[in-house]
Amino acid sequence: MDVWPEGYGREIHEQTGSTMDDARAKARAGEPGPVWIMAKLQTGGRGRRGNAWKDPGGNLAATLMLRPQMSAKEAALLSFVSALAVADLAGRFAPAAEIALKWPNDVLVNGGKIAGILLESEGQGARPDWISVGIGVNLASRPPGDPAAAFPPISLADAGVPAPSAEAAFTVLAAAFARWFDRYRDEGFAPLRDAFLARAARLGEPVVARLPRETVTGIFADLDPDGRLVLDTPQGARRIAAADVFFP
Numbered sequence: 046m047d048v049w050p051e052g053y054g055r056e057i058h059e060q061t062g063s064t065m066d067d068a069r070a071k072a073r074a075g076e077p078g079p080v081w082i083m084a085k086l087q088t089g090g091r092g093r094r095g096n097a098w099k100d101p102g103g104n105l106a107a108t109l110m111l112r113p114q115m116s117a118k119e120a121a122l123l124s125f126v127s128a129l130a131v132a133d134l135a136g137r138f139a140p141a142a143e144i145a146l147k148w149p150n151d152v153l154v155n156g157g158k159i160a161g162i163l164l165e166s167e168g169q170g171a172r173p174d175w176i177s178v179g180i181g182v183n184l185a186s187r188p189p190g191d192p193a194a195a196f197p198p199i200s201l202a203d204a205g206v207p208a209p210s211a212e213a214a215f216t217v218l219a220a221a222f223a224r225w226f227d228r229y230r231d232e233g234f235a236p237l238r239d240a241f242l243a244r245a246a247r248l249g250e251p252v253v254a255r256l257p258r259e260t261v262t263g264i265f266a267d268l269d270p271d272g273r274l275v276l277d278t279p280q281g282a283r284r285i286a287a288a289d290v291f292f293p
């Protein structure tokens with residue numbers, strides 16, 4: 046069984062507004078990190094694009110605050126570290142489920158979205174002062190979602206396995222994150238890219254990337270060394286830094 050990774054602090058709260066806010070407050074108060082903050086219940090969980098992250102209970106909500114001494118571009122690739130760690134967690138507790146990664150950092154279990162990952166940072170200059178990596182994993186329950194959504198939420202319990210406790214999942218997540226983060230620091234992005242591609246959904250197949258001003262359809266050919274999605278299109282290869290990806 047996993048043990049808590051050496052060198053990482055840990056706090057567990059019964060309830061909080063958002064672990065992202067707790068991490069930010071700690072960082073602004075000078076906490077050196079790395080420290081994980083977990084809450085058994087969040088009353089004001091935040092998701093991407095200002096959306097709320099609703100937790101019906103029994104799930105994992107945790108944020109890692111760290112000062113990684115990396116450029117903003119390098120630090121952005123922590124989203125792949127996070128996705129691989131969540132995929133490891135899902136594989137540990139639901140070994141028979143179909144687990145796939147959807148670029149850039151969605152983890153799909155039996156085709157549904159099992160987790161949400163949110164990165165925030167602060168600082169002026171080339172390097173962020175701190176970064177927080179917020180991860181919510183649906184263990185016992187899933188938030189209400191549109192059943193017709195492209196990737197409806199799913200929980201581990203929905204996948205037919207006994208949901209682990211938030212504490213047990215927290216240790217597995219923190220250990221997996223530390224393993225992938227160590228590899229990233231020691232060997233660069235290449236092994237993470239390989240691991241992502243090995244688990245990527247729809248590699249070699251058509252996908253649709255929705256960008257703010259256009260929609261690009263192409264064959265999911267690769268990830269480039271900066272983590273960008275490479276699509277083969279009739280107009281040639283397109284490298285995409287940010288988009289929502291759908292499967293036609």
Ligand SMILES: O=C(O)CCCC[C@@H]1SC[C@@H]2NC(=O)N[C@@H]21
Nearest residue numbers: 063090091092093161162179181
């Ligand atoms: O929109 C998404 O997919 C990202 C959701 C991120 C949710 C996690 S739960 C732990 C941390 N605290 C928050 O308020 N948000 C993140």
